[in-house]
Amino acid sequence: MDNDQLQFLAGIIGSAVSLLAAIPYGYAIYRRTTRPHLFSWLIWSVVTAIAAAGQFVAGAGPSAWCTAAIAITCFLTLVASIFRGERSRAKSDWLFLGIALSAIPIWVLTKNPTISVCLVTLIELAGLGPTVRKTIHDPWSENLTYFALCVLKYFLAMLALGTWSVAVAFYPTVNILASVGVCILIIVRRKLLPKTELR
Numbered sequence: 681m682d683n684d685q686l687q688f689l690a691g692i693i694g695s696a697v698s699l700l701a702a703i704p705y706g707y708a709i710y711r712r713t714t715r716p717h718l719f720s721w722l723i724w725s726v727v728t729a730i731a732a733a734g735q736f737v738a739g740a741g742p743s744a745w746c747t748a749a750i751a752i753t754c755f756l757t758l759v760a761s762i763f764r765g766e767r768s769r770a771k772s773d774w775l776f777l778g779i780a781l782s783a784i785p786i787w788v789l790t791k792n793p794t795i796s797v798c799l800v801t802l803i804e805l806a807g808l809g810p811t812v813r814k815t816i817h818d819p820w821s822e823n824l825t826y827f828a829l830c831v832l833k834y835f836l837a838m839l840a841l842g843t844w845s846v847a848v849a850f851y852p853t854v855n856i857l858a859s860v861g862v863c864i865l866i867i868v869r870r871k872l873l874p875k876t877e878l879r
Contacts, residue, residue: 687840691742694836698749701829702756708823709757715766715821717814719773721758723780723807727800728754730788731851746837766814766821776809794850801854808858812865819869827866830859 708714728751736744780803787799815822834852 687742690836690839691745694742694746694833694840695749697829697833697836698746698753701826701833702753705753705757705823705826706760708826709760709764712764713820714823714826715764715814715818716757716761717766717773717810718758718761719769719777720807720809720811721754721761721765723777723803725751725754725758726784727780727803727807730784731800742840746833746840750833766810768814770810770813772813773810776806779803780806797850801851804851804855805858808862812862815862815865816869819866819873820875822862822866824863824866827859827862831856831863834859 705714709716728747732744732747732751736748783799783803783806787796787803790796790799811822834855838849838852838856
């Protein structure tokens with residue numbers, strides 16, 4: 681299998697994983713066993729939609745398919761979080777939202793690809809803030825399987841990249857590390873705070 685075929689296959693599988701991961705996550709939201717944080721999914725919806733559009737314009741190829749699939753699932757989760765998401769809003773949540781939204785125009789306008797990637801990664805991490813805060817307080821309000829699948833989908837997005845540089849590999853790499861971090865956080869906090877203690 682040559683490199684082009686590998687990128688194509690990784691793009692197809694990565695897009696499928698992104699879409700399929702939303703099914704159990706959406707079902708968990710419906711059952712109210714998972715409560716997505718509105719601020720996190722608002723930030724991620726805006727950022728991934730812009731990123732996907734930029735990748736398609738730049739001719740990123742199969743990797744752009746993964747980003748577009750992620751954008752779709754982010755938007756669907758955003759809608760679900762309006763009706764069945766986390767209701768608490770800490771001051772830190774508003775701070776993370778403000779940081780992320782204020783950085784988006786700078787990211788869109790920057791012409792340097794490496795700086796642009798660093799900015800979008802920081803915006804993504806700011807969006808993770810409210811979810812991390814919520815998960816520390818209630819680790820059973822998030823879905824471990826979903827974040828494990830996030831590790832897989834970003835890994836496949838990396839395989840689908842046509843070229844390797846900081847500008848193209850930094851974003852999926854950091855998202856893999858962030859997803860692994862959330863998985864560890866959920867596991868550790870669940871051991872320290874069993875579901876029965878939250879009732």
